[in-house]
Amino acid sequence: MDAETRSEILEATNRALCEHGYADLTVQRIADESSVTSAAIHYHFDTKEELLNAFLDDLIERFESKLSCEASDPRTRLDAVLDAVFSRKDPGADGFPVAIMELKAQAPYHELFRDRFLDFDGVMRGVVADIVRDGVEAGHFDEADPEEVARLVTTMSNGAHARAVALGEHPAETRRVVEDALELHLGWTPASGVDE
Amino acid sequence: MDAETRSEILEATNRALCEHGYADLTVQRIADESSVTSAAIHYHFDTKEELLNAFLDDLIERFESKLSCEASDPRTRLDAVLDAVFSRKDPGADGFPVAIMELKAQAPYHELFRDRFLDFDGVMRGVVADIVRDGVEAGHFDEADPEEVARLVTTMSNGAHARAVALGEHPAETRRVVEDALELHLGWTPASGVDE
Numbered sequence: 001m002d003a004e005t006r007s008e009i010l011e012a013t014n015r016a017l018c019e020h021g022y023a024d025l026t027v028q029r030i031a032d033e034s035s036v037t038s039a040a041i042h043y044h045f046d047t048k049e050e051l052l053n054a055f056l057d058d059l060i061e062r063f064e065s066k067l068s069c070e071a072s073d074p075r076t077r078l079d080a081v082l083d084a085v086f087s088r089k090d091p092g093a094d095g096f097p098v099a100i101m102e103l104k105a106q107a108p109y110h111e112l113f114r115d116r117f118l119d120f121d122g123v124m125r126g127v128v129a130d131i132v133r134d135g136v137e138a139g140h141f142d143e144a145d146p147e148e149v150a151r152l153v154t155t156m157s158n159g160a161h162a163r164a165v166a167l168g169e170h171p172a173e174t175r176r177v178v179e180d181a182l183e184l185h186l187g188w189t190p191a192s193g194v195d196e
Numbered sequence: 197m198d199a200e201t202r203s204e205i206l207e208a209t210n211r212a213l214c215e216h217g218y219a220d221l222t223v224q225r226i227a228d229e230s231s232v233t234s235a236a237i238h239y240h241f242d243t244k245e246e247l248l249n250a251f252l253d254d255l256i257e258r259f260e261s262k263l264s265c266e267a268s269d270p271r272t273r274l275d276a277v278l279d280a281v282f283s284r285k286d287p288g289a290d291g292f293p294v295a296i297m298e299l300k301a302q303a304p305y306h307e308l309f310r311d312r313f314l315d316f317d318g319v320m321r322g323v324v325a326d327i328v329r330d331g332v333e334a335g336h337f338d339e340a341d342p343e344e345v346a347r348l349v350t351t352m353s354n355g356a357h358a359r360a361v362a363l364g365e366h367p368a369e370t371r372r373v374v375e376d377a378l379e380l381h382l383g384w385t386p387a388s389g390v391d392e
Contacts, residue, residue: 101301104362117362159355166300166313177347184380
């Protein structure tokens with residue numbers, strides 16, 4: 001399958017998933033969101049599970065490339081992670097967080113989903129741990145355990161996601177708490193700027 | 197409806213929900229788990245939404261009464277909260293966390309569920325904030341913002357729940373991180389004991 005078809009199918013999967021939810025997601029509904037026929041989708045992906053696995057894989061890749069700015073200051077990179085993770089402009093305006101929540105609830109029954117969520121978790125924790133390590137080394141941050149800070153930020157982001165869905169709460173509420181915790185751990189206030 | 201019937205129906209709801217999940221939960225399946233007929237369940241609860249609303253309400257009440265030990269030392273009370281929230285003996289062994297996750301994913305479409313999750317959140321944050329306030333006042337904890345510490349513990353508990361379901365991770369992993377964060381915020385190490 002060429003990259004363009006794959007990308008069109010996965011974007012249509014995103015739209016269909018947001019609109020109909022996991023339980024009501026069908027290949028026909030994905031086809032309805034794209035110019036690809038349901039027969040062609042079936043040809044490329046044997047099962048709904050495989051298709052959603054590719055969808056999650058694609059999400060992780062995009063998240064990873066969004067956050068890979070190795071060259072810049074660790075403080076800027078940490079700010080970028082917090083921006084990416086905690087700043088949904090309009091929570092609840094689209095069904096995306098709900099759809100991801102439903103897929104998480106399916107993880108105990110679908111090993112492929114669980115593996116993708118473990119991948120995503122590994123990527124996110126790895127990115128944060130690298131930043132903390134670099135920042136400590138460069139003298140920007142106080143001595144801190146990179147893995148532990150990564151776990152804090154990642155688990156708070158998992159919590160913010162659940163709160164957006166279950167409570168309709170904006171992730172900015174969680175970001176504030178994470179920023180204060182980072183200040184205690186790293187001796188550095190996020191968003192305080194690199195030039196201070 | 198007498199308290200005994202109500203309690204039997206709600207316990208059966210718990211079992212049926214854990215076994216079949218939200219989407220496949222039917223009044224007949226709840227009846228199958230109890231000595232109450234499905235007609236009697238329908239008589240007491242007009243809709244599945246109402247029944248699950250009562251189920252969540254009951255959960256909150258039990259959680260609240262479990263944590264209401266106003267008399268004792270704030271440090272003991274904080275330990276009790278961490279015990280209640282982060283120590284699942286066998287994550288994934290029953291379907292309860294998955295069922296709650298599914299109900300959270302339904303919250304955007306069911307105002308009653310959202311209201312119950314908001315209640316639960318309010319109770320949990322209130323309990324933690326009260327403990328922090330009491331502990332600071334008694335000189336056991338460093339000066340700290342009770343609401344912020346409560347938000348930290350509660351959001352980490354939301355994250356631990358999502359991680360248990362999506363990743364199969366034991367909440368003890370999150371507890372460790374919360375304990376270290378509490379040490380930084382309160383100058384007190386959880387589980388360090390009251391007599392130190």
